[in-house]
Amino acid sequence: MTIEPLFTVPHAPTNASVTIMFEGSPLRVPAGITVAAALLVGGVREFRSSVVGGVPRAPYCMMGVCFECLVEIDGVPARQSCLIPVREGMVVTRQCGAAHLDEFSFGEEL
């Protein structure tokens, strides 16, 4: 089954861009788009592994419903990357299986 994204992001020269880190490598992406869109445009095809079967998953709905696009962002696991805009310096990693409560780190007291 193909998982080529069915959309493209315009790369007009005037568009601003930001650099995020994905799995330790810098990725230069258009500013103002979501993390999920940025990763897809950047060629990422595996966002997470499923909780039960451990198989790779990628975004499906791109509108906050399906929870297939979960990644870890700046240390916070299981974030819906299709709902979160990219930001300069953001650190993103794949979400492997279920989130572990003990590993949550929000940087500030809830």
Place this chain on the structure above:
Amino acid sequence: MSNQTMTVVGGGLVGAAIAYGALRAGMRVRVLDQGDTAFRASRGNFGLVWVSSKGGKMPRYASWSRDALKLWPNLQKELVDLTDVDAGLEQPGGFWLGFNDADVRARADLLERIDREVGGIPFKMMAPSELRQYLPGIGPAVVGGSYCPLDGHANPLMLLRGLHAALRHRGAEVITGVDVAEIRHHRDNGSFEAVAKDGQNWKSDRIVLAAGLGNAGLASQVGLHAPIASTRGQVLITERLKPFLDYPTNKCRQTREGSVQIGSTSEDVGLDDGTTTDKIEVLARRAVETFPALARARLVRAWGALRPLTPDGYPIYQESASCPGAFLATSHSGVTLAAAHCYVVGPWMAGLSQAPAGFEVFTGDRFLDPAASFSHDH
């Protein structure tokens, strides 16, 4: 196989378990199940398989629940063997957690009394230091708790699916989308006829009313008394998390799939199975006080469901005196009691075994006493 036919009105956990129990005992069985308009308590259930503290005002209910837990592993295995559906039974024991000393003392008194009156329902009261050996994540708000080694949990949705798969596998007639409005008793030959709103009708030698809230309107047509009202329970569920909770508790449980189910409210709001922000907040706050790490978990859903409750909260199991062959079964503990409904109530209502000993206490007639007053714990 028996030449007699039994119709079960209601395909929820109670009806499906009784129907399957009658079927496997040799009865011809038909299940009439309402469509998606049903309130379907079975799909809102919290999933505890639980005896601890039950039957404080009715010892027979405590022993009934205790014995149901012992039968559960058979049902779990039978459904897997027959249908490949895993109802997810786990019985590691369960915890009740208290937030103040008065509640903990009352709990200890209640459990001591039930075990003394009924027997075979062991428990252990624990201070927070001991609780933490089993539940490392509890917060400072928990001042004590009780442990009952018999308690456990299961997946209510898979149980319902497994029972329906087993019914079909063994050749029951399961008809869905049926709104039964009328029960007729033909006195000349003793048979029954269930009539749907759209006029469809089904004849049988026996009939079991297991229609949850719907029993209230059907029972009186065959001489039975079913004063059943609804109490809403709201429940929350988190995203799937790595396992951190090895035992079910009265406030939350982690499912085998990893999500944490947080329950539950008890509200008298009529036939409204919606959710409300204030109750969601109460449940979430209580869960976080119990297990502080849950503050970091995301909730993915909240739902409401209606418990079909009698005035004293205990079930009604009864054969009609005026229309022999008509039975009433109503309970809001369709998960806990599933195996007893299957292996004990099913054959009894099919006429293939005697009424269980001591079941007189479960007749609906107890609510006809004008001098009596009732209350329940929900």
